[in-house]
Amino acid sequence: MKVAFTSDNIAGASDSVFKAMMEAAQGDAMPYGNDDGTAQVAHRLSELFECDVDVFLVSTGTAANVLSISALTPPWGSVLCHSESHLLNDECTAPEFYTSGARFVGIGGADAKMDPTQLKKLVNQKIGDVHSCQPSVISLSQVTEVGSVYSLEEIRAITDVAKSVNLPVHMDGARFANALLALDCTPAEMTWKAGVDIVSFGATKNGVMAAEAIVIFKSSLEAKGISSEKVAKELGYRRKRGGHLHSKMRLLSSQMIAYLTDDLWRSNAAHANAMMTLLQDGLRRVPGVKINTPAQANMLFCTLPAGMAEYLLKEGFAFYGGRWEEGVIRLVTSFRTPQAGVEAFIVSAQAFAELSLSGTIA
Template sequence: MKAAFTSDNIAGASASVFNAMMEAEQGDSMPYGNDDTTAEVTTMLSDLFECDVDVYLVSTGTAANVLSISAMTPPWGSVLCHSESHLLNDESSAPEFYTNGARFVGVSGSDAKINPVELQRLVNQKVGDVHSCQPSAVSISQVTEVGSVYSLAEIRAITEVAKLAGLPVHMDGARFANALLSLGCTPAEMTWKSGIDIVSFGATKNGTMASEAIVVFNKRFSKELGFRRKRGGHLHSKMRLLSSQMKAYLTDDLWRINAQHANDMMALMQAGLARVPGIKIQTPAQANMLFCTLPVGMADYLMAEGFAFGWGRWEEGVVRLVTSFRTNQEAVEAFIESANRFEVSRV
């Protein structure tokens, strides 16, 4: 295989993250998050977000998302998220399982972003009607499932509607760093200053082995999250092995460096493919993910050339390309060159 652009989770862990785990493995330490490194991570994330936060480390993005949501909604509630969101389409039935049966309702909107007008309609629908699920929480994905990024104004438009209806807002930040660097803002500005109550601070796609942080700004959810994490089987006894990863990730701007590289490689990829006749860019990539439609036969040609990418899950001809902190420029250029060769051979 020449290069894979299937997802950013195909890359391993950054060397400093792996080394930090090896160091944390030495000696003894208090279990279940009562170790010094876990306390350090909470301090580091409080500094990063410019406020006092509660932090719950887990080992998967699914756990981060569904545990966050479960603390926000009762079993008879409904969680409003985009109809193309990861939460609605790619978490199996984990959301329903962890919320004890809450309903997840898709909201429309272009570029996989919730339309605040449509959200306004849904948050007020059948409120108080015992025969209907009650709107209980809102969740947005940043980066979205099609590679777009909510602007700060767009986030605030969503949270304003939610807060007027008394609903908390969760952010699925699996690609948090990629979105943040795309916007050029601070973590605080993209989260609690824009009305976010809890963010799933993703790290596994950007350099850790298995470490995600549920970062809580609205502490009325904190106590319940602690119990739910334990009940859900995600309170790791050797928590220092998760916190050591997150500490290394936050040290020396590793998280920013990794995400910037991934974004830069996608910018190079998108610019190159935009010049290839026959390729149609779907939603323009704002971070490190791109969907595009390839001419008939090109996908098979590229796979035969040794490239891997997302294929077959969407409309005919549509592929997904994702770059990571490990993607090298030569691989991107080789992919673009191969796409060009295919087009030249058809002329």
């Protein structure tokens, strides 16, 4: 295989992350998050987001998302998200399981971004009607499922609707760093300053082995009349009940500390984004290739001319296709995607296009 663009999950972990885990494994430490390293993670994330936060470490993005939301909605509530969101389509029934049956409602909008007008209509429908589930939380994905990124203005348009009815806002930040660099803003600007109340701060896709952080912005929740203390307390119990209160939490904490040290999280995301920019720019020049939604971070959906996908697969490249419309493939770059591999992919795509134009390939 020359290079794989199937997912950023295929890359391993950064060397410094493994080194930090090895160091943390030495000696003894208090279990269940009562160690110094876990306290250090909370301190670092408070500094990163420029505010007072509560932090809950878990080992998967699914857990980070569904535990966050479960602490914010009752079983009779509804979670409003985009119809193409990961929560709605790619979490099996974990969201319903963890929320004890809350309904997830898909909202339309171009480029997998919620339309604020549609959202506003839904948050005001059948309020207090005992026959209907009640809007309880809004969740947005940053980066979205098609590789687009909400601008700060677009985030505020969503959170303004939420604020008008005092609904909490969750951000699925599985590719948080990739989105942040695309927007060239601060973590605070993309979250609580824009009206987000809780974020799943993703790290596993960007160089960590298995560590994600649920970050609660206390003052943001309190401003909506929601007790951050109550949410944090409930999250603590839900994390335990959900099997994510790790006894050797220091091994998760050590990963996150390494991730946040020397801007590893930024440099890893910068490389992934740069490789996607190179890939997208190259594919734009290949005859017959259609860019469906321009990639703003490290994920791209495009439509290839008939036969090109099969040709590229035979050439030794890997990517996902066949799940969407005919000819549509998904390409994802990671912090370890080699530039030479990206360039080789573009050359191969160009070679197929030239052979096709010449009639060599029917």
